[in-house]
Amino acid sequence: xxxxxxxxRQKNSTSQGTFIEYEADxxxxxxxxxxxxxxxxxxxxxxxxxxxxxxxxxxxxxCGTCGMVINGIAHGPLGATTTCQLHMRHFxxxxxxxxxxxxxxxxxxxxxxxxxxxxFDRVIQAGGYISARTGGTPxxxxxxxxxxxxxxxxxxxxxxxxxxxxAACKNASAMLFVAxxxxxxxxxxxxxxxKDRRVVxxxxxxxEEGFGNCTVMGSCEAVCPKEISLDFISRMNRDYLxxxxxxx
Amino acid sequence: xxxxxxxxxxxxxxxxxxxRHDIKLINPANKRKFDVIVVGSGLAGGSAxxxxxxxxxxxxxxxxxxxPRRAHSIxxxxxxxxxxxxxxxxxxxxxxxxxxxxxxxxxxxxxxVYRLAEVSVNIIDQCVAQGVPFAREYxxxxxxxSFGGAQVSRTFYARGQTGQQLLLGAYQALAKQIxxxxxxxxxxxxxxxxxxxxxxxxxxxxxxxxxxxxxxHAADAVVLATGGYxxxxxxxxxxxxxxxxxxxxxxxxxxxxxxxxxxxxxPTCIPVTGEHQSKLTLMSESLRNDGRVWxxxxxxxxxxxxxxxxxxxxxxxxxxxxxYGNLAPRDISSRAAKEVCDEGRGVGPGxxxxxxxFADAIERLGLNVIRERYGNLFExxxxxxxxxxxxxPMRIYPASHYTMGGLWVDYNLxxxxxxxxxxxxxxxxxxxxxxxxxxxxxxxxxxxxxILPYTIGDYFAAERPAKPSVDDPEFKKVESEVAERTKKLxxxxxxxxxxxxxxxxxxxxxxxxxxxxxxxxxxxxLDTIPAMRREFWEDLNVLGDGNELNQSLEYAGRVADFMExxxxxxxxxxxxxxxxxxxxxxxxxxxxxxARRDDERFSYVSAWEYQGVDQxxxxxxxxxxxxxxxxxxxxxx
Numbered sequence: 001x002x003x004x005x006x007x008x009r010q011k012n013s014t015s016q017g018t019f020i021e022y023e024a025d026x027x028x029x030x031x032x033x034x035x036x037x038x039x040x041x042x043x044x045x046x047x048x049x050x051x052x053x054x055x056x057x058x059x060x061x062x063c064g065t066c067g068m069v070i071n072g073i074a075h076g077p078l079g080a081t082t083t084c085q086l087h088m089r090h091f092x093x094x095x096x097x098x099x100x101x102x103x104x105x106x107x108x109x110x111x112x113x114x115x116x117x118x119x120f121d122r123v124i125q126a127g128g129y130i131s132a133r134t135g136g137t138p139x140x141x142x143x144x145x146x147x148x149x150x151x152x153x154x155x156x157x158x159x160x161x162x163x164x165x166x167a168a169c170k171n172a173s174a175m176l177f178v179a180x181x182x183x184x185x186x187x188x189x190x191x192x193x194x195k196d197r198r199v200v201x202x203x204x205x206x207x208e209e210g211f212g213n214c215t216v217m218g219s220c221e222a223v224c225p226k227e228i229s230l231d232f233i234s235r236m237n238r239d240y241l242x243x244x245x246x247x248x
Numbered sequence: 249x250x251x252x253x254x255x256x257x258x259x260x261x262x263x264x265x266x267x268r269h270d271i272k273l274i275n276p277a278n279k280r281k282f283d284v285i286v287v288g289s290g291l292a293g294g295s296a297x298x299x300x301x302x303x304x305x306x307x308x309x310x311x312x313x314x315x316p317r318r319a320h321s322i323x324x325x326x327x328x329x330x331x332x333x334x335x336x337x338x339x340x341x342x343x344x345x346x347x348x349x350x351x352x353x354x355x356x357x358x359x360x361v362y363r364l365a366e367v368s369v370n371i372i373d374q375c376v377a378q379g380v381p382f383a384r385e386y387x388x389x390x391x392x393x394s395f396g397g398a399q400v401s402r403t404f405y406a407r408g409q410t411g412q413q414l415l416l417g418a419y420q421a422l423a424k425q426i427x428x429x430x431x432x433x434x435x436x437x438x439x440x441x442x443x444x445x446x447x448x449x450x451x452x453x454x455x456x457x458x459x460x461x462x463x464x465h466a467a468d469a470v471v472l473a474t475g476g477y478x479x480x481x482x483x484x485x486x487x488x489x490x491x492x493x494x495x496x497x498x499x500x501x502x503x504x505x506x507x508x509x510x511x512x513x514x515p516t517c518i519p520v521t522g523e524h525q526s527k528l529t530l531m532s533e534s535l536r537n538d539g540r541v542w543x544x545x546x547x548x549x550x551x552x553x554x555x556x557x558x559x560x561x562x563x564x565x566x567x568x569x570x571x572y573g574n575l576a577p578r579d580i581s582s583r584a585a586k587e588v589c590d591e592g593r594g595v596g597p598g599x600x601x602x603x604x605x606f607a608d609a610i611e612r613l614g615l616n617v618i619r620e621r622y623g624n625l626f627e628x629x630x631x632x633x634x635x636x637x638x639x640x641p642m643r644i645y646p647a648s649h650y651t652m653g654g655l656w657v658d659y660n661l662x663x664x665x666x667x668x669x670x671x672x673x674x675x676x677x678x679x680x681x682x683x684x685x686x687x688x689x690x691x692x693x694x695x696x697x698x699i700l701p702y703t704i705g706d707y708f709a710a711e712r713p714a715k716p717s718v719d720d721p722e723f724k725k726v727e728s729e730v731a732e733r734t735k736k737l738x739x740x741x742x743x744x745x746x747x748x749x750x751x752x753x754x755x756x757x758x759x760x761x762x763x764x765x766x767x768x769x770x771x772x773x774l775d776t777i778p779a780m781r782r783e784f785w786e787d788l789n790v791l792g793d794g795n796e797l798n799q800s801l802e803y804a805g806r807v808a809d810f811m812e813x814x815x816x817x818x819x820x821x822x823x824x825x826x827x828x829x830x831x832x833x834x835x836x837x838x839x840x841x842x843a844r845r846d847d848e849r850f851s852y853v854s855a856w857e858y859q860g861v862d863q864x865x866x867x868x869x870x871x872x873x874x875x876x877x878x879x880x881x882x883x884x885x
Contacts, residue, residue, distance in 0.1 A: 011796075012796060012797070027524075028522055028524055030521045030522060030634075031522075032526070032632075035524045035525070035526045036524075038524075038526055038747070039524060042745055042747060042748075045745045045789060045791060045800065046745070048791065050791055050792055051791070051799070051800060053797055053799055055314060056488060057313060057318055057320070057487040057488055057489050058318075058320060058322065058323045058487040058488075059487065059488060059526060059529075060485075060527075060529045060530070060628070061628065061631075062322050062323050062409065062411075062412055063313075063318045063320070063322050063323065063487060064317070065313065065314065065318050078631075080627075081631060085628070085631045085632070086631075087631065087632065087634070089634060110458055110797055111796070111797040114797065116314070117314060117315065118314070118315065118435065120315070121315050121316075121317070121423065121426075121433075121435075124317075124419075124420065124423045125423040125424070125426050126427065128420055128423060129378075129420035129421060129423055129424045130377070130378050130379040130420070131424060132374065132378045132379075132421070133302055134295075134298070134299040134302060134374060134421075134697045134698070134701070135370070135374070135698070137373045137374050137376070137377035138373065138377070140332070140372045140373050140375075140376040140382075140390055141332075141334060141389050141390055143376060143377075144387070144388030144389060145384050145388050146384070146386075146388050147384045147385065147386050147388070150381055150382070150383065150384040151384075153379075153381040154381040154383075154406060154407060154413075157381050157413060157416065158407075158409065158412075160412070161315070161317055184379065184381065185379050188379050188381070190376070190377055190378070190379045191379050
């Protein structure tokens with residue numbers, strides 16, 4: 001396949017960025033999107049041009065490191081897929097592909113397609129955990145958890161923290177990310193003691209980081225590589241209101 | 249050099265509890281006077297950093313990823329072993345211990361492995377308490393499944409994302425400690441050297457990957473939890489960033505490297521499709537619970553798999569290993585697949601693949617059960633290959649996956665350098681010549697949650713807090729060496745890219761020092777690698793400069809270390825003139841093609857001491873003494 005790429009190039013966080021066009025020729029439909037960029041980068045280096053910087057690591061869809069907006073869609077046109085698991089067979093020969101970084105104020109661009117998502121870490125630090133000191137925990141089977149609850153918690157826990165939800169949201173809201181973690185932990189009996197303070201503190205941290213509000217358009221759910229459901233946002237809102245009510 | 253593994257005396261089953269009682273304690277008020285550096289934030293590093301901080305130590309934790317949540321532990325799919333015997337199927341600490349020793353082909357330490365089996369049960373309790381959403385039965389109790397190399401069901405799992413969930417558990421524990429101020433986290437920061445003062449590990453030199461700044465960090469002890477070196481093969485199931493640099497730098501400062509030739513090839517990966525391939529994707533071994541592995545009986549049978557009748561298929565694992573069948577351990581399954589492909593019976597493009605067929609399981613259990621068990625893996629397979637494995641069999645082929653070798657450590661997980669601890673995949677400690685499935689997660693968390701936090705106290709109890717200043721001349725010297733090296737990589741401006749060199753090295757290692765090795769091939773590799781390394785330093789092209797985010801530069805530094813490290817792997821493989829576990833020397837096999845150990849000559853841990861680039865390292869041997877188990881020919885028939 002031959003493709004034309006329109007790639008966002010930005011030297012660092014303080015400089016202005018711009019789109020630059022590159023040709024990607026002789027690309028096999030079996031290459032992944034990132035492998036296609038690898039090939040383009042090899043060509044750039046050969047020509048003495050700075051290769052395009054992008055974040056990636058596991059390349060099997062689980063670490064959450066990669067992510068770019070491809071033709072206006074976070075992680076590209078195929079649903080429920082990270083950028084690294086998107087393959088070129090889903091594009092057409094001769095297609096123009098526009099590639100941009102996540103665009104959201106809480107995720108400043110570091111270089112080209114690389115953004116700083118440390119805001120997510122700080123939201124987790126505000127309460128996205130169960131305080132269980134190492135050792136001294138009871139036998140695993142003393143805590144029974146119904147299969148539906150365990151499955152639901154796992155559905156929420158599947159979030160990989162890639163940030164596509166924020167990139168897709170017109171408000172740059174992180175509600176889906178935060179709701180996934182709040183729900184995962186609040187559904188489980190082990191998470192109940194810290195339930196109220198968890199949701200209140202995490203929502204506060206999210207606001208402080210500058211993420212926007214949720215207007216329930218569902219763009220986040222549509223691009224989520226792990227298909228985290230919008231229902232978790234309702235669940236978090238309920239937990240949040242309950243927590244405020246109880247803390248009156 | 250005398251290698252003292254410091255294994256406690258007494259009966260095997262009581263060694264660890266006795267040792268724990270013998271370890272000196274440190275007053276809580278004094279703990280905060282000790283600083284610990286933890287490099288790496290995966291299962292081992294993350295759990296260690298969190299636990300050390302809970303205990304009161306001051307911790308600095310470093311990772312090259314943008315967040316500690318992204319370490320490669322996250323990619324482990326299948327599960328984690330623990331001797332809980334919840335299934336009442338005859339499991340016990342002793343059986344897990346024995347399976348692991350046998351799985352490792354009797355090349356690991358009894359005392360370490362027994363301790364691992366012992367603390368496995370605590371790990372499950374800890375993770376449940378943290379909210380890891382393990383799979384449950386309808387009763388609400390924890391579910392288990394079976395895994396390669398075991399005849400009991402002792403594997404706990406969270407769908408096909410067990411590594412992710414365990415890592416998030418450790419990451420969240422770490423996040424709590426970061427918030428509490430006990431851990432200072434440095435993401436996007438890569439360790440580039442180790443600093444010794446008076447022979448003790450006292451700090452590291454790092455590069456900030458965003459600004460390029462090179463700086464020093466001092467502490468009372470340094471913990472390396474930097475994972476494995478499988479990317480020496482270029483194509484592997486490891487994340488792209490996985491590298492040998494941290495442990496290689498420590499090796500060059502005097503730490504011993506143990507058993508580097510023990511590299512595990514995983515049998516169930518998606519086959520290579522072409523030159524563009526940047527990494528290989530693992531399909532969880534758990535698939536072998538229900539999938540049947542086969543190839544056509546006749547060479548060159550190009551019919552679509554569904555048109556090949558049962559009697560013309562060779563279910564070679566079931567045929568060769570009737571007791572374990574498709575669940576034979578990884579090294580054995582991998583070699584069996586290579587063998588049938590070498591015979592020309594491989595399937596798919598290039599003939600390097602075998603089928604993993606679910607048709608029988610779907611017929612027996614129904615599509616829904618299979619979907620429930622492995623749905624995400626089938627999806628992943630379809631994404632990569634464009635094929636629907638519910639309808640046509642998956643194609644799989646072995647790929648480099650895990651490295652049993654690593655820095656030498658004693659029973660306390662301390663290397664031969666005082667104050668330098670090594671945990672998780674980065675050390676050599678528990679898996680011998682081959683690791684069993686679902687045991688990597690177990691070891692990472694055992695080291696980080698339950699072993700290191702005890703044993704490090706023993707070291708501190710004998711020391712006063714003596715964190716040096718980063719202005720110490722030794723730090724300045726190492727910093728300038730690191731800066732010099734960075735400058736050198738940037739100044740070559742040759743013709744070839746880092747990827748080209750890495751691919752070339754990886755291919756050589758895979759061909760000559762991969763699934764099967766022989767003397768002639770290894771000697772050839774020893775001739776080739778130094779030449780390749782010279783070319784690397786003469787013809788490499790890294791653009792840009794050092795004071796910015798420069799991914800080519802990061803990569804070049806890692807490949808430069810692989811270029812040296814590869815040679816050590818080959819030395820080790822050549823010296824170990826026997827077959828054991830994943831190390832298969834073609835000269836040493838039983839008449840039916842199994843690995844033939846030579847316990848007389850090779851029942852030892854090889855521990856290599858650095859002598860300089862282009863110099864042959866010195867081999868030290870730690871004899872392996874078996875008091876409890878009887879050495880036997882490993883059989884899964």
